[in-house]
Amino acid sequence: MTRRIDCDVAIIGGGLVGSSAALALRGMGLSVTLLDKGFCGAQASGVNYGGVRRQGRPSEQLPLSQRAHAIWPRLQQLIGIDGEFLRSGHLKLARSADDMASLERYAAEVAPFGLDLELVGHNQLRERFGVMGDLVGGSFCPGDGHANPRLVAAAFAAAARRAGAEVLENTEVAGVSRTFEGFALEAGDVAVTARSVINSAGAWADRFARAFNEPVPLERTYPSMIVTEPLDPFLSVNIGIEGGGIYARQVARGNVVVGGERATPLDNPDYSRPHSDGALTIMQRASELFxxxxxxxxxxxxxxxxxxxxxxxxxxxxxxxxxGLIHAFGFSGAGFQIAPGVGEVLAELVRDGQTATPIDAFAITRFSPASQPGGALKQQ
Incomplete structure (x- = not known):
């Protein structure tokens, strides 16, 4: 028997963006069905590095990032856990004079947004933060921090379920089409009708966009992380490097999470596998600093x-x-911090058709300006 669900909003993808949108929509009194092909929060939202940072984002993201920044301290109230969120500060390091000049330009550019960036020299890196190595200086954002993505991503979905959202896991959306009254979604033995649809399917979102004649140049990437045994406390801040290469943070239990390399995709590109050479490279880079x-x-x-x-x-x-279709995907490895703010914005777009948070820079038309109306997706 096919189960039939009628709702105000269907959300494709139960990652942090989709689940935070579901929670926000339920707070507005709208009925919501959240569908994920696996388990909510098990993909990028739950396996990322866990950086909760504003520093380093393009200026067009900062209004959205600032909105999310106000939500993170309220996680306990919002989702029932604090998610191990720690406002540790984020220190971005410069390996060369050119890198330091880049940090200085960025600090000047984003000064109006209230990040309170502090430029620090080589000596302060060792004295204040215990950072060694051949570094020129850095930029410190005291209000940024880190959290546990495995806890946070699942907790938002659980909170949405407690708030009354229909959360369907292991339920892959095979088809979605526009109808006279809204949308029809096919997902195994479930048929969903909805007035609005949010496409927050992450690395799988491009197929839904393409189905409605909005192709995008989405690329799948496979970041790789390492966690060490518990160590005595030595790293009090969330670390990044200008130009990339390594990021690191130490959690309260003493374990250090280190990232900066890519994994190798498997034959099924939904999955990847870290490789030992990459893990060794990351640890060697990190040990030069700590x-x-x-x-x-x-x-x-x-x-x-x-x-x-x-x-x-x-x-x-x-x-x-x-x-009635709204897109929210392609966060390019930096979606963890802004996702709670994105969820609120999506809810406002559904309810009001607009949001006070500037998002014009993220319009899908920047990739497909000649899109034609209509479209549907069916399982091949």
Missing amino acids: GPLRHAQAIRFWSGTEATMPDRNPVLGPSATTP
Whole structure:
């Protein structure tokens, strides 16, 4: 028997963006069905590095990032756990004079947004933060931090369920089409009708966009992380490097999470596998900055699947071809911090058709300006 569900909003993808939108929509009194092909929060939202940072984002993302920044301290009230959120500060390091000049330009550019960035010199890196190595300086954002993605991503979905959202896991959406009154979704033995649809399917979102004549140049990437054995406290801040290469943070239990390499996709590109050479490279880079890591044991390493856009900005906003369809994907490895804010924005777009948070820079039309109306997706 086919189960039939009628709702105000159907959300494709139960990651942090989709689940936070579901929670926000339920707070507005709208009925919501959240569908995920696996388990909510098990993909990029739950396996990422866990950085909760505003620093380093393009200026067009900062209004959205600032909105999310106000939500993170309220996680306990919002989803029932604090998610191990720690406002540790984020320190971005410069390896060269050119890198330091880049940090200085960025600090000047984003000064109006209230990040309170502090430029620090080489000596302060060692004295204040215990960072060694051949570095020129850095930029410190005291209000940024980190959290546990495995806890946070699942908790938002659980909170949405408690708030009354219909949360369907292991339920892959095979087809979605526009109807006279809204949308019809086919998902195994479930048929959903909805007035609005949110496409937050992450690395799988491009197929739904393409079905409505809005192709996008989404690329799948596979970040790889390592966690060490518990160590005595030595790293009090969330670390990044200008130009990339390594990021690191130490959790309250003493484990250090380190990232910066890519994993290898498997024959099924939904999955990837970290490789030992990459893990060794990451640890060698990290040990050059932090002496306690030189003899640390790596106890686990993993990877995930991210949706990356060419300009590193997400696709966020209404469809240009199909009324009632809203896109939210392609966060390019930086969606963890802004996702709670994105969820609120999506809820406002559904209810009001607009949001006070500037999102024009994220319009899908920047990739497919000649899209034609209509479209449907069917399982091949």
